[in-house]
Amino acid sequence: MEINVKREVEKAIGGLFFMIINTAIWTLIAEYYLENKDNKMLGLLIGAVILVFLFFYVRFTKFQKTILDTAVESKTPEEEKKDKRFLWIFGLEGLGIFLAKNILININHNELFIPFFALIVGLHFFPLGKLFQRKFDYYMGIWTSTVAIIGLYMIIEKVTTVNFANAIVSICCAISTICYGVKMIVSGQKAIQNK
DSSP states (O other): OHHHHHHHHHHHHHHHHHHHHHHHHHHHHHHHHHTTTTTTHHHHHHHHHHHHHHHHHHHHHHHHHHSOOOSOOOOOHHHHHHHHHHHHHHHHHHHHHHHHHHHHHHTTOGGGHHHHHHHHHHHHHHHHHHHHTOHHHHHHHHHHHHHHHHHHHHHHTTSSOHHHHHHHHHHHHHHHHHHHHHHHHHHHHHHHHTO
16 A cells, blocks of 8 residues: 555656646746746746645655655566656657757747747657556647647747747646646645545
8 A cells, every 4th residue: 555655656746846847947938938028927926836836846755755665666567668658758759859949940940949849748748648548648738739739820820929929838838737737736645645
């Protein structure tokens, strides 16, 4: 029982760590493109959310230390295979972002990078959803990919300024990471209560 609780808390800690970093990144990108038109209100608001995430990250980490290592944990072959596939997906995502940036620079369309970045991030949720059998990943993939496509449309069709379109895409991606962070908090809390 404690091993399962420990694994669930570890998953929540790892997921929350990624969501803290990604939420901060998307918020910084949004603030850059907003050019202080929001008087840094977005940064302050999402900064408060990040502080809540940090609180739970510390809480889960402290709780994890209280769980006794009663048995040596070893991953099953299936878990090891999933870990390798996860690393492949993550690596391909990074490669895709790198290639997109270089291609867009070489064809003089760097203004499209943020929506392409978001699209690659959105698309990576689909294989993750299949790999870990999580419906939530599909929802995040649909949301993020849709936002990215709308951002591409807004920039290509000149519906609004490039900066505003990139800010909107970044804000929507931050919303995505916030939703995922909340999911990590809920699953971590459930694991703690089940101990």
